[in-house]
Amino acid sequence: MKTRPRIEDVRVGDAIPTLSKVVRRGEVKAYADASGDQNPLHQDDAFAQSVGFPGIIAHGMFTMARVVKAVTDWAGDPAALVAIDVQFRAVVFMDETLEAGGEVTAVDPESRRVTLSVWAAVERDGKRVLAVKNSTADVRLD
Amino acid sequence: MPLNQALVGKEYPPLSMEVDRDSVERFADAIGEHGAVFHDAAAAQAAGFPEQLAPPTFPTRMQIAVSAAIAGDPDLGLDYTRVVHGEQAYEWLRPVCVGDLLTATPRIAEIRGRGPLEFLVVESEIRDAAGELVVRARTTLLSRGTTGGEA
Numbered sequence: 001m002k003t004r005p006r007i008e009d010v011r012v013g014d015a016i017p018t019l020s021k022v023v024r025r026g027e028v029k030a031y032a033d034a035s036g037d038q039n040p041l042h043q044d045d046a047f048a049q050s051v052g053f054p055g056i057i058a059h060g061m062f063t064m065a066r067v068v069k070a071v072t073d074w075a076g077d078p079a080a081l082v083a084i085d086v087q088f089r090a091v092v093f094m095d096e097t098l099e100a101g102g103e104v105t106a107v108d109p110e111s112r113r114v115t116l117s118v119w120a121a122v123e124r125d126g127k128r129v130l131a132v133k134n135s136t137a138d139v140r141l142d
Numbered sequence: 143m144p145l146n147q148a149l150v151g152k153e154y155p156p157l158s159m160e161v162d163r164d165s166v167e168r169f170a171d172a173i174g175e176h177g178a179v180f181h182d183a184a185a186a187q188a189a190g191f192p193e194q195l196a197p198p199t200f201p202t203r204m205q206i207a208v209s210a211a212i213a214g215d216p217d218l219g220l221d222y223t224r225v226v227h228g229e230q231a232y233e234w235l236r237p238v239c240v241g242d243l244l245t246a247t248p249r250i251a252e253i254r255g256r257g258p259l260e261f262l263v264v265e266s267e268i269r270d271a272a273g274e275l276v277v278r279a280r281t282t283l284l285s286r287g288t289t290g291g292e293a
Contacts, residue, residue, distance in 0.1 A: 027174070078237060086229065
């Protein structure tokens with residue numbers, strides 16, 4: 001386990017380290033098998049094109065898992081994560097670089113709770129597109 | 143065709159899943175989670191957990207099955223091919239570990255409309271074999287209707 005942030009050192013406005021990963025077709029297939037979500041939108045380009053996408057898209061829950069990992073990596077303890085509420089706002093295509101991160105929005109030393117605003121984004125046609133926004137995570141630091 | 147508002151509050155049959163080591167490994171690998179506590183029981187125990195940990199979003203495996211069961215309810219009027227996942231919330235009361243036998247009890251918490259879109263909110267309580275609450279899950283599905291909507 002890595003070092004854990006102490007609540008005394010956490011400030012509103014602190015950014016947690018951004019996690020970055022290129023999303024590959026093989027990973028999306030692996031996620032379909034691991035989660036049981038075999039929707040063809042995530043596996044079949046022709047199907048994805050039939051509903052207006054250029055090709056298959058990543059599972060929203062794959063993106064959420066990356067947001068969760070950004071938070072638990074920062075907290076240094078997977079059990080520190082108390083709650084998360086994520087809104088999916090844009091899809092993620094293959095071979096895009098998916099970033100996930102967050103900023104501290106509240107610190108309560110009494111309950112040792114930290115609230116973060118969390119996000120996920122890709123760069124598309126020179127613009128930053130938020131796949132996850134208006135989302136929050138609650139963490140309890142020991 | 144609008145979703146059937148009369149189903150708000152409806153509870154669906156409980157759905158159980160055993161958290162086995164192989165499924166946890168595959169899930170952790172799929173999301174790029176290589177932390178030792180997710181792959182090695184001894185590492186998890188050294189960190190103070192009773193067993194190898196499942197990644198926090200592992201209960202998604204249950205949520206997928208729950209959503210499919212509800213989408214298959216002929217009284218609801220949901221066209222699953224026109225559904226997207228709008229929002230997902232989890233609250234953890236303790237981490238999920240290998241060996242847990244989890245049971246989800248889903249219910250339709252809310253159906254609301256906004257223009258051509260409808261929001262279907264499904265809440266599940268996920269309990270362990272002792273009946274203790276482990277995870278609360280809330281899934282919001284967006285239904286784009288069965289006529290005239292955009293793909």
